[in-house]
Amino acid sequence: MDWIMDPKWDEINWNSIRFLKPAGWQITNIGRNYLMLGTHGGPKMEITWESSPKSVSPRIGVKQLQTRILKRHLATATAWNPCPSWVQALSSYQTSGFSWNNSTHTGHGLILSCAFCHRTSLIQFYQTHPADDHFEAIVPRLLSSFRDHPEDDRLQWAVFDIRATLPANFQIKTYRFLPGFITICFCSKNEQITLYRWSPASVLLAGRKLSEFAGTLRFYPGDASEKMWDENRIEWEYHRSYGIWTRFLSRLSVGISHQRFLIRHVPEKNRILAVNAESKQPIDPSLFEQISLDYEITPA
């Protein structure tokens, strides 16, 4: 159980939910509003969350959410009084506790409701039999770092080894996490930002340049102006030709007419990162540059 002795903690930032966790607890399953963390030894923590609809009053919405979440995920749970250290760590949330038991695990969990964002989260901690003493030290620290809404108008994202910051109006649209390839697509009203990450770069770039690798990508803007900052950083920008007729059509159509794409090789991390922005109107250059700058590989 290396994670017990592991003093390293890292963060998870996923779709408005943020918390710190022992580095050894890794994501084993991920959904839009769902995370399961575990180690080689089995599951450690599960979290799911939902927001109440705007049409429902916050108090009723939270109550409905609590019932729905509990019904869906924990039909056999019984009420449980959380330890004072757990409650203290979550003093800004309305909390209720529950527990469950099966042949291999004991589970303790909390339902948290936030008065600020009207989001309800269900967190479960799994313990193997016999109960693990170290859990008591880990859970309060993890819970005290828990946040379910951003503190400003920027939303941070940190899962697996990538970290990014985007304006809060960019909502997650699609995502894929495959060995060697990660992509997350965000969209706002008129813009779409897609983040990409490939690894290991040493294998993908063996015998070829970054520009050659980029040329093989499906979304590579072939007919575009290319700016090569250096051998490890290339940028393309594409504007559809701008006649009156095209401009008129671009206003009517839902298709994109601007694309900006930055790809960079991070040799010290053995990764390739890319940001692709697609929009009807040219994307704000400072926004694109800030997103590209904030998009990074987390320290190991």
Added chain:
Amino acid sequence: MKSPPLSRTDALCCIPVRNPLILENRLDSGEIMISYPETLKPWFAGILRKMKKEAEFRRIRKLQLDILGTGVWNLVDGKSTVTEIIDSFAKLHQLYPKEAEVSVIQFLRELGRRGIIGMKQITE
């Protein structure tokens, strides 16, 4: 009677062992080509064995590993457990641990399906 499936923890503690019937050929590119006898369905192998014609039907198949597959193959030394192979592979390519785990397990499972490796359980 079929033995019960291993738990995830137990499976990670197993030692992958190469099939002694396979041949490996190191190519100029550094990649490895494995020649292995085709695995037959047990019922079909049983019939052939009774007819004493198993050798005639057992074809030799070839599998070329890419550079990552070759890396994992080199780590299958008959001593290292699956977990140790995952850790070494992750370190070798600076991979995120979960990413290394998924790809190594997938690869070993594929080798096992083809009968190229077997899994040895550590008995305490």
